[in-house]
Structure formats: C-alpha cells, structure tokens
Amino acid sequence: MLLKKQFGAARVTNESDGVRILRIQNVQPHHCGEVQLSVTHCGKSSSTLRAYTSLVVLPGPTSLQGDSTETTSAADKAIEALNGSELPEVPACILEGPQDCTAHIGGSVKLSVCYEAVPRAQVCWYKGCRPIVEQRNISIRSSAKRSTLLITEIAADDSGKYTVEIMNALGSDAAAASVAVEGPPDAPSGKPSISQGPDRIAVAWCGPPYDGGCMITGFIIEMQQVPAEPNDETDDLAGGESGWHEIATVVDSLAYTVKNLTPSATYRFRVRAKNVHGCSTPSLPSDPVELQAQEIPTEDFHRPICVKSGGDFKSRFEILEELGKGRFGIVYRVQEREDSKQILAAKVIKCIKAQDRQKVMEEISIMKSLQHPKLLQLAASFESAREIVMVMEYITGGELFERVVADDFTLTERDCILFLRQVCEGVAYLHTQSIVHLDLKPENIMCHTRTSHQIKIIDFGLAQRLNKNTPVRVLFGTPEFIPPEIISYEPIGFQSDMWSVGVICYVLLSGLSPFMGDTDVDTFSNITRADYDFDDEAFDCVSQEAKDFISNLLVHRKENRLTAKQCLESKWLTQEHDENLSNKICTDKLKKFIIRRKWQQTLQVPQRNQQIQHYNSNSNKSISKNNAPPCPIPRCLDAPQRRFG
Ligand code: ATP
Ligand code: MG
Numbered sequence: 001m002l003l004k005k006q007f008g009a010a011r012v013t014n015e016s017d018g019v020r021i022l023r024i025q026n027v028q029p030h031h032c033g034e035v036q037l038s039v040t041h042c043g044k045s046s047s048t049l050r051a052y053t054s055l056v057v058l059p060g061p062t063s064l065q066g067d068s069t070e071t072t073s074a075a076d077k078a079i080e081a082l083n084g085s086e087l088p089e090v091p092a093c094i095l096e097g098p099q100d101c102t103a104h105i106g107g108s109v110k111l112s113v114c115y116e117a118v119p120r121a122q123v124c125w126y127k128g129c130r131p132i133v134e135q136r137n138i139s140i141r142s143s144a145k146r147s148t149l150l151i152t153e154i155a156a157d158d159s160g161k162y163t164v165e166i167m168n169a170l171g172s173d174a175a176a177a178s179v180a181v182e183g184p185p186d187a188p189s190g191k192p193s194i195s196q197g198p199d200r201i202a203v204a205w206c207g208p209p210y211d212g213g214c215m216i217t218g219f220i221i222e223m224q225q226v227p228a229e230p231n232d233e234t235d236d237l238a239g240g241e242s243g244w245h246e247i248a249t250v251v252d253s254l255a256y257t258v259k260n261l262t263p264s265a266t267y268r269f270r271v272r273a274k275n276v277h278g279c280s281t282p283s284l285p286s287d288p289v290e291l292q293a294q295e296i297p298t299e300d301f302h303r304p305i306c307v308k309s310g311g312d313f314k315s316r317f318e319i320l321e322e323l324g325k326g327r328f329g330i331v332y333r334v335q336e337r338e339d340s341k342q343i344l345a346a347k348v349i350k351c352i353k354a355q356d357r358q359k360v361m362e363e364i365s366i367m368k369s370l371q372h373p374k375l376l377q378l379a380a381s382f383e384s385a386r387e388i389v390m391v392m393e394y395i396t397g398g399e400l401f402e403r404v405v406a407d408d409f410t411l412t413e414r415d416c417i418l419f420l421r422q423v424c425e426g427v428a429y430l431h432t433q434s435i436v437h438l439d440l441k442p443e444n445i446m447c448h449t450r451t452s453h454q455i456k457i458i459d460f461g462l463a464q465r466l467n468k469n470t471p472v473r474v475l476f477g478t479p480e481f482i483p484p485e486i487i488s489y490e491p492i493g494f495q496s497d498m499w500s501v502g503v504i505c506y507v508l509l510s511g512l513s514p515f516m517g518d519t520d521v522d523t524f525s526n527i528t529r530a531d532y533d534f535d536d537e538a539f540d541c542v543s544q545e546a547k548d549f550i551s552n553l554l555v556h557r558k559e560n561r562l563t564a565k566q567c568l569e570s571k572w573l574t575q576e577h578d579e580n581l582s583n584k585i586c587t588d589k590l591k592k593f594i595i596r597r598k599w600q601q602t603l604q605v606p607q608r609n610q611q612i613q614h615y616n617s618n619s620n621k622s623i624s625k626n627n628a629p630p631c632p633i634p635r636c637l638d639a640p641q642r643r644f645g
Contacts, residue, residue, distance in 0.1 A: 316338075502549075
C-alpha cells in the first residue's frame with residue numbers, strides 16, 4: 001500500500017477480515033486534496049489497483065458549535081482550499097427539508113435541513129414567527145450543507161410549527177415541519193364540586209387545561225374518607241394526603257355519582273385525567289362532605305312528633321330564642337320542659353280580633369289534617385284569650401333558595417330536579433287531601449337541615465279546602481307567583497298551586513322571575529298574558545326537559561296545566577342518570593333575586609293590596625253568584641290583611 005500524499009503522522013493498521021484503516025493525526029487544512037490508494041499484489045507489479053478519495057479538512061470540533069461567523073469562514077476556507085476559486089456560485093436552495101415528528105414530554109426532537117449554497121448560506125430557525133435562539137435545552141448546529149435543530153427536555157409548549165430559512169447573496173429558501181408533543185394530560189382544573197343527595201354524592205369536575213396533545217380517554221375518581229380525628233401533624237382535619245383510593249373511571253363525562261357510602265362519614269374527592277400516555281397528577285381535592293345519616297331513605301326521617309295536649313304553653317315549654325318573624329306572629333325555638341331533648345318551633349300569634357282568631361284556627365285545622373314528610377308538621381296548639389301558639393316541628397336548614405346560593409353549595413340541574421320532585425310530592429299529597437296551598441313561593445320552602453337536600457313546605461296561612469261543587473275565588477297571594485285566575489278573579493283550583501310551582505322552578509334554574517314587571521300592574525299584565533320566555537342566556541345550559549316541564553305549568557288555562565301527580569311522572573322529574581345534569585348553575589342572578597325579595601317583603605301590605613284591586617278595577621270580569629264579592633272591591637279577602645307578600 002502506497003500513500004501518494006504525505007502526512008506528518010499517518011499509519012495504516014491491519015484490522016480483522018483484511019480491512020486496512022488509514023489513520024491520520026494532527027491533520028491540517030493544507031492537507032485538503034486528493035488521496036490515492038494503490039494496492040499491489042506481492043511480486044506482481046503489473047497487477048496494481050488504485051482508488052481515489054477527496055480529503056476535506058474542516059475546522060476542529062470547538063469551532064463547529066453553533067452557527068458562528070467564525071465557523072462559517074473556517075468551513076468556507078476549507079472548501080475553497082479544496083476547490084480553489086473555480087467553485088461555481090449557487091443560490092441558497094433546500095435539498096431536503098425537516099420532517100414532521102412527534103415527541104414525548106421530557107424527550108427530545110431533532111429537525112434537520114440539507115441545502116446547497118455558494119457562497120455559504122445563513123440559516124435561521126423559527127418557532128411560529130419567532131427566531132429560535134440557543135438556550136439550555138435548544139441547540140443549533142449548522143455546516144455548509146446541513147443545519148440541525150435539537151430540542152431536549154421537550155415540554156407541551158414546544159409543540160407547533162418550526163420553519164427554517166436559508167439565505168445567501170443569490171437567493172433564499174424555506175421549509176417547515178410540525179412538532180407534536182404528547183404526554184399525560186394536565187390535572188383537571190380547580191377542585192371538583194360536590195352535591196349531596198339523600199343517599200349519594202354527585203361529584204362534578206372540569207376538564208384539564210392541556211389534554212397531553214391527544215384525546216382524553218377518561219377520568220379516574222379518587223375518594224378519601226376523612227378521619228374524624230387527625231392522625232398526626234401531617235393528616236389535618238381535611239384528611240391530608242393519605243388514604244386516597246380509586247373508586248371509578250368514567251369516559252365521556254365530567255360527573256360521577258358515588259353510592260353506597262357510609263352514613264355520617266366525611267369524604268373528599270379528587271380526579272385525574274388520562275390519555276394513551278398515562279394519567280395526570282390529581283386535581284385539587286373537593287371540600288369535605290359529610291353524608292347525612294338521617295337522609296336514607298328519603299321518607300324515613302318523618303316521624304310524628306308526640307306532644308301531650310292540654311296545659312298552658314309557658315308551663316309546658318321553655319322559650320329558647322327567636323327563629324323568625326312572620327307578619328302576624330313570631331316563631332321561637334322552644335324546648336319541652338318534660339323532655340329536654342324535644343326541641344320544637346312555636347309560632348305565637350296575637351289574635352285580638354275574632355276574624356284573625358278564626359283564620360288561625362283554620363290554619364291549625366288544615367295543618368292537623370296533614371301528615372307528610374314534605375309538609376311542616378303541627379305538633380300542638382295552645383289558645384289563650386289574646387294569642388294562639390302553634391307548636392311545630394323545628395326546621396334547621398333555613399330557606400331553600402338561601403341555601404342553594406351559599407358558597408358551600410354547588411347548584412346543578414340534578415339538584416333542582418331533586419327539590420322540585422319533593423315540592424311536587426308535598427303538593428300532590430296536599431291536593432289529595434283537597435287542600436290548595438295558595439302561597440307557594442321560595443320563602444315557604446325550607447331545608448330540613450343545613451346540609452340536607454330534603455325540603456319542607458311551610459306556611460299554610462292561605463291554604464284552603466276545596467270542594468268540587470263550590471267555586472272559590474280569592475284575591476291574595478304574592479304577585480310574582482300568583483296564577484292568572486287569581487288576578488282575573490276566576491275560580492281557583494288545585495292547578496293554581498301548579499302555576500306557582502312553575503314559577504319557582506323557573507326562578508331556581510335561572511335566577512330570573514318570569515313575569516316580574518316594573519310595577520305589580522305590569523307583573524299582573526305579564527301573568528295574564530302568560531308572557532314569558534327562555535331567551536335569557538341563563539337558560540343556555542338548562543335541559544329541554546326542564547323547559548318543557550315549566551312550559552306545561554305556566555299555561556294560562558289552569559285545566560291545561562300538569563297536575564302535581566303528572567309532574568312526578570314527567571320526563572324531567574323522572575330522570576336522574578343523565579350526567580349532563582351535573583353542570584354547575586350560576587347562582588349570581590338567584591342571589592339578586594333573593595335580595596330583591598327580602599327587600600320587597602319590607603314593603604307595606606296595603607300598597608300591594610291596592611294594586612291588585614286597581615288592576616282588577618280595569619277588567620270587566622263577571623263574578624259567579626257563589627262568590628258574592630265582585631271586583632273591584634273583593635270582600636272574600638279574609639287574608640289580605642294578614643298576607644300579601
Ligand atoms: P308571613 O306571613 O310573613 O310569611 P307567617 O306569619 O306566615 O309570616 P311563617 O312564614 O310561618 O310566618 O314563619 C316566619 C318565619 O319563621 C319563617 O320565614 C321562618 O324563617 C321561621 N319559621 C317558621 N316556621 C319554622 C319552623 N317550623 N322551624 C324553623 N323556623 C321556622
Ligand atoms: Mg311565610
């Protein structure tokens with residue numbers, strides 16, 4: 001073997017399988033040029049084989065880092081040294097562009113471009129429209145014919161379109177490639193919201209802000225039973241990080257209902273999102289929720305209250321504190337002296353006039369005839385010369401609407417179904433007893449306890465027994481909730497309550513009052529025309545079944561309204577498994593509604609009474625013989641002095 005070109009330090013080594021390797025050390029740029037290899041068979045000089053190759057000496061590895069000017073000139077010099085000044089000029093042109101690729105989070109991606117350009121091109125890489133600069137995890141290596149962009153420790157943000165642009169004095173060219181970054185998704189945002197049913201807990205959550213670059217395939221729900229007492233310093237009352245376990249995986253849903261939980265235990269929930277690459281970290285945990293022992297099954301907590309009759313109220317009961325003030329009575333929390341565990345509510349009503357006394361006695365008589373878990377129970381009544389005391393079961397949960405707007409409550413359409421079903425159960429029972437409530441409104445629907453979803457209908461002060469053969473007309477009620485037949489002084493019926501149920505449902509779902517006008521006269525006019533709609537954005541997330549339910553109640557002709565029994569069989573009230581019903585309902589408007597109602601309750605009664613009379617005085621309704629009081633001055637109003645609002 002003969003080396004035509006002479007090098008300072010070069011030697012040929014024999015490797016296995018007859019391979020020879022020429023190793024040249026301390027190579028210099030001036031060594032560039034042709035290398036000739038001659039192989040001659042020993043003893044036969046005529047049989048000589050020759051092979052040629054070009055040797056290009058590029059600058060050393062340190063000067064090749066990046067796309068520096070120093071590198072450019074060194075490489076150019078090397079090529080020029082090889083080809084002399086005869087090298088033809090070539091406009092910058094891409095021969096092979098970068099390829100689309102997919103990288104995994106934490107991995108790396110390499111994009112390369114091959115080009116030709118004489119004089120040598122300048123290369124610039126872009127992410128979107130921004131030039132890429134080298135940094136800890138991004139490097140760019142460029143030579144005369146190739147440039148490579150290397151990104152390590154890939155993050156979700158690194159996905160996108162990458163463009164490379166090359167340019168020399170004669171021309172420019174560009175090519176682009178997309179980089180997809182995939183990995184496990186982010187954790188679902190925020191903390192899951194919880195709503196508690198009688199024997200179950202519904203958990204609802206939001207999707208993750210980043211799906212990991214590919215489809216979410218499901219969510220894993222984890223539950224933690226919060227210990228009654230903290231175990232150690234790290235396990236605080238909220239349960240700490242221990243004791244979480246997976247309870248379910250759901251697909252295509254952002255809600256899950258957990259059943260078969262231990263009564264009285266406290267739970268927290270959190271959710272992970274998953275895709276083909278794996279699971280996210282867990283979301284923030286939900287607020288702890290205590291499962292109410294007394295809520296299973298729904299009807300069981302109704303136990304008749306046993307209070308011995310007779311005796312004097314004050315000797316039988318100790319008054320503890322005031323619970324609320326009605327227009328004509330004050331309600332106190334009281335304790336039975338003989339049985340200190342017996343805590344009840346007592347409404348003390350001053351009755352100086354015989355007419356007032358008679359009205360209260362009617363209310364007592366109606367309440368006595370009612371025994372239903374959804375209706376406030378009367379335990380006993382005490383009469384004295386100046387006052388009547390109604391002793392009733394004590395309800396601790398406050399008004400339903402105030403509870404659903406509280407910060408610790410997440411209202412969903414499923415909750416509304418649960419509440420309206422109970423209202424209809426109570427009203428259906430009332431109607432089977434031939435009693436019409438006539439004052440169904442949010443303030444008269446209370447929650448059994450602070451954490452319960454069980455409701456009670458209260459306030460039977462306007463309730464009436466109806467007799468099929470005797471049409472009854474009334475002119476009292478609460479303007480926003482009364483049906484058209486009361487305004488037009490036509491006979492009322494059990495369906496009159498159903499109109500009010502429709503209004504309550506409309507308000508609960510949207511926070512809007514369907515007929516509310518600037519004045520009571522406007523309100524009455526809207527009611528008379530049954531003029532309402534679902535156009536407000538508040539109804540955007542409300543199901544069609546819910547709207548149908550309301551539409552079948554807010555019907556001008558009372559005969560065409562659903563009865564309470566039909567409501568209970570309606571599509572809306574019979575569904576409970578549709579996960580879409582777990583969407584959170586914004587209660588901002590409902591809060592404003594409650595504030596307005598509270599403010600209105602402070603208004604004077606006579607003003608409201610006058611407005612109804614005024615409205616009726618403008619209408620020419622004929623009044624049946626059975627009801628002597630004709631408009632505009634109805635005389636059957638045993639209640640207006642007591643109630644209007
Ligand atoms: P109004 O005519 O203004 O509605 P009212 O005379 O009918 O008043 P209620 O509505 O029966 O009186 O009661 C007045 C308030 O007392 C209620 O709003 C409620 O806050 C409270 N209350 C009534 N009954 C109970 C009860 N059984 N347990 C707890 N609180 C009660
Ligand atoms: Mg009331």
